[in-house]
Amino acid sequence: MSALRPLPRWADVVLLPLLNLALAFIVSGLVVLGIGHNPFMAVWAIVTGAFGTGYGIGYTLYYATNFVFAGLAVAVAAHGGLFNIGGNGQAYVAGLGVILVALALQDTHWLLIAPLAILAAAAFGGFWAFIPGWLQAKRGSHVVITTIMFNFIASALMIYMLNRVLKPAGVSGPESAMIAETGRMPKLGQFFAPFNYTPVNFAIFLAIAALIGVYVLVWHTRFGYALRVMGQNPTAARYAGISNSRMIMLAMALSGALAGMVAVNEVLGVQSRLVLDFMGDVGFVGIAVALMGRNHPIGIAFSALLFGALYQGGNELQYVISGLDRTVVVIIQALVILFTGAMEGLFRPGLQRTLMLFSPEQSAEALERATVKSES
Incomplete structure (x- = not known):
């Protein structure tokens, strides 16, 4: 045969x-x-909860936005043969960059704050992922171990920052000061009535741009080619003149920068302040999103939409079926x-x-x- x-x-x-x-x-x-x-009734309740109303669609898109960023972060590392499971910590630390920019430019319009906040989120998240990349490239530490440990370090760091540094006077909870109204990322509900009272905001366009950017970077640039060669055969990449250690550090930094975009959506667009655990379990869901999407931006877009629908539909399920x-x-x-x-x-x-x-x-x-x- x-x-x-x-x-x-x-x-x-x-x-x-x-x-x-x-x-x-x-x-x-x-x-x-x-x-x-009845399983058919349960599935119908999830589908209608996620897509049956403008309110449901708005929340589905909000969740999907975070999952796109987290999925792309995992995918970029995976193309280089790396497994980044530190998306939660990278997004968490990126929130610190976003809030520092937003509070420093408190009286400035969001059109100026948003680009600087995006850069700050990318820098903070990228740096938090670069360290495990450097440890693997230069010291042989495996990124699976270091990235998951850095999640705990990020959690401890942010607890300290929110309780001892960023918490304003008169506030009892661990949170930063609020971002001024003019500095917040606009919500789509301000322009599209069906999305009223939903958290989906302009960060969704950033997610679309990230999908396109990752596709171009990975499949249509020399860097992307070198990344994929290293991921498929590090020995061949080294003989071809590719510096594997350099590529590992760059890939992890880029992966962390993409995870940091979750903070732009949450801190600048939804919470309007920095709070504890704002990212939830998005970093770990991003692993599933990337796996299901085969680490391809198109697949990640559909996979993120599915998981967004499951999140929103699940929230509505308990109200529909006792x-x-x-x-x-x-x-x-x-x-x-x-x-x-x-x-x-x-x-x-x-x-x-x-x-x-x-x-x-x-x-x-x-x-x-x-x-x-x-x-x-």
Whole structure:
């Protein structure tokens, strides 16, 4: 029997993730059925909660914006053969850069504050990721270990900053001063009535620009080519004259800068101040987003939208179906991560065999075998 051929690009990027996603939802449906509820009603409640109203769409896009940044941060590192799981810490420290710029320019219009805040977020987040990159490139420390430890360091640092440095007088909670109204990133609800009372803001356009920018950088620049070569074969990259240590540090810095954009969305666009744990678990969800999106900006965009819908739909689920709450959505998310990440190759051999049956080469071989058999 002939060896299995690699999947075509379209099947690997589109068809295989869809099959894994379908399996995740089927198993999720069985879980919902097992606890005594109609799985079709649960899915319908999630879909309508996420996309049924302008309010739901606004929240879905707000969550998706964060997931795009986090997913791109993981993807850029992954193309270089690196696994950055420190997105939470990088976004957290980037919030410090955003709030320092916003408070320093308190009486300035947001059109001036926003570009400087973006640069500050990129610098702070990039620096926080550069250190683990430097440790791996120069000292041999693995970024998986250092990035996750830097999450804890970032948490301790921000607790200190919010309680001892940034907290204004008369405020009891650990938070910074509020950003002036003129300095905040405008919300889309100010221009599109259906998005009223939702947190989606102009940072969504920054997310779109990041998707385009990462695509161009990774697939249409010398840096991107060197990054992908290093990720696929570090030894070949070194013999080709690529400095792996330099690429590791640059890739991690860029990854951290992208994670830092979460702070622009949250601090400048939503919270209007720096608060504890504003980023939630977005850094870890970004890993699932990147895995499901095959580390490609187009895939990440759709994957981020799916996870945004699950978050928003899950929040609405408990109000629609009594006895079901967001825990069900956490189960769905876990199954999506399981089947699109850890078990992403489950359908691969079967899909390869199926596509080979319809390939011209296979058809020619079958015709040749039939001819030989008839002649004999």
